[in-house]
Amino acid sequence: MLKKPVELSIIIISYNTKDILKDCLVSLFAAKTTKDSWEIIVVDNASSDGSPEMITNEFPDVMLLPQKKNAGFSVGNNLGMRKSKGEYILLLNSDTQVPSGSIQETLQYLKHHADIGVVTCKLIRSDGSMDPACHRGFPTPWAALTYFAGLEKLFPKSKLFGQYHQGYKDLSQPHGIDSPSGAFYMVRREVVDKVGFLDEQFFMYGEDLDWSYRIKAAGWKIMFYPAVNVIHKKWQSGKAHPEETQRRLTQKYFFDAMKLFYKKHYAHRYGWLVTGCVLLGIKLRSLL
Structure with a gap:
């Protein structure tokens, strides 16, 4: 019997996140039904916590792509997308857990709206509140x-x-946004083929905003679909270092991404005075 073509490729980046990655994979396989034609790809960015061995031993159906170094979120996701076969792609953080039916419903929404290039769900943090990063405008x-x-x-x-x-905006109804979070980012392969992959200048943070900016500039809609809720244990996928080291790294990556995004998309649209003030503001914020 011929295998069904892959409909959805789910790509997860992991760097020393073995325990939460396992929880994520358990939730994915629990949610997957016999009708679903999915492939699950984990790109491991040179973890030292036994993550690759855990996947090999406990999740043999996962395509594991182990890397020799941590080259960042964009590079890892691009590698996963190049290896993937699905008509649709879901970038999913390792610190998420997906309830039964959540991916299927989101996918059906995307499939039934040909003008939509990207759709995201409502991400719910551990305290029950919505993660505001899943519902953003561009940082003008x-x-x-x-x-x-x-x-x-x-x-x-x-x-x-x-x-x-x-x-x-009404957070109870589907509507257009500028950008979701890369923690749950469902996109058509057609969009990726036309717009290109994530910009690998962004190591971590900002790559989702940049991709969304390019996708919207190409004429596609990006939608927030709040009928689906997915758990997001925010900040857990980045906890690969001691707390103070992690804080400094997170701060560096975040403000580097802000500066890069502004220079790439806004510097040419505003005068030197505005640009200088923005870049100075980013620098000062990074020192706090």
């Missing part, structure tokens, strides 16, 4: 200013001050 100079100045926090429902996380 104004959006970044109001966010870092605390105005968005003071006026979360304001369209003027809440442009980054767009809290003024």
